[in-house]
Amino acid sequence: MRKIIAITQLTVDGVMQAPGDSEEDRRSGFTHGGWAMPFVDDDLNIVETVEMYDLLLRRRTYVIFAAYWPYQDNPIAEAFNKATKYVVTRTLDQLDWKESKRIDGDVIDEIRRLKESDGPDLHIWGSGELLQTLISADLIDEFRIAVFPVVLGEGKRLFENGVPPRNLTLVDTRSTTTGVLVNTYHPAGFLPKESG
Incomplete structure (x- = not known):
C-alpha cells in the first residue's frame, strides 16, 4: 500500500497560494505570488x-510543472521527470510530460485504488483543491509543511473552512538558515465532538 504525502509551502498564516512565481496563481486577485523564493x-x-x-x-x-521541470537539470527535476505523474483532470485531453497518466473518474475511488496498488509513495505538491478533497476524505498519510516567515493575510490556505477538525502528531522538525520551519506531521484522528 502506498502512502499519500502532502508537500506544502505555507506562510505563517497558512497561505499556500502561488509560492513560486508572481504569475503562478492569480485567482481571486492574488498579487503576492513568489513569496517563498x-x-x-x-x-x-x-x-x-x-x-x-x-x-x-x-x-x-x-x-x-510540465512547462518547467522537463527542462531543468537538478536532482528534483530528475526525480520529477522519472516519476509517474497521476493527473486529476477532466479538461486536459493530452498529457505530454513523460510518464503522465490521467485520473478522470470518481476522484476519491480512483485515488483509493491507486493508494492500494503497488508502487512508490505518492507526493502531492500544490494542487490545493485536490488536496482539500483528499484531506476531507482522510486519505493523506503525512504532511510535510515548510512554514516560511511571511504573513500575507489573504490567499488559499492548506486547511480551508469545512475540513474536518483533526489532530496531528509532529514526527520531525527542523529549521533552515533563512528561518523556514520544515515540519512533518502524521494524522492522529479526528477531534471528538462536543457533548451536550
Whole structure:
C-alpha cells in the first residue's frame, strides 16, 4: 500500500497560494505570488533526493510543472521527470510530460485504488483543491509543511473552512538558515465532538 504525502509551502498564516512565481496563481486577485523564493536555500530539502515517489497532481499544477521541470537539470527535476505523474483532470485531453497518466473518474475511488496498488509513495505538491478533497476524505498519510516567515493575510490556505477538525502528531522538525520551519506531521484522528 502506498502512502499519500502532502508537500506544502505555507506562510505563517497558512497561505499556500502561488509560492513560486508572481504569475503562478492569480485567482481571486492574488498579487503576492513568489513569496517563498527569497527564503529558498540549500537547507530547504522537503524531499530527500534519493527518495523514490510518484506524483499526484491536479490539472493546474501539472500544467505549471510540465512547462518547467522537463527542462531543468537538478536532482528534483530528475526525480520529477522519472516519476509517474497521476493527473486529476477532466479538461486536459493530452498529457505530454513523460510518464503522465490521467485520473478522470470518481476522484476519491480512483485515488483509493491507486493508494492500494503497488508502487512508490505518492507526493502531492500544490494542487490545493485536490488536496482539500483528499484531506476531507482522510486519505493523506503525512504532511510535510515548510512554514516560511511571511504573513500575507489573504490567499488559499492548506486547511480551508469545512475540513474536518483533526489532530496531528509532529514526527520531525527542523529549521533552515533563512528561518523556514520544515515540519512533518502524521494524522492522529479526528477531534471528538462536543457533548451536550
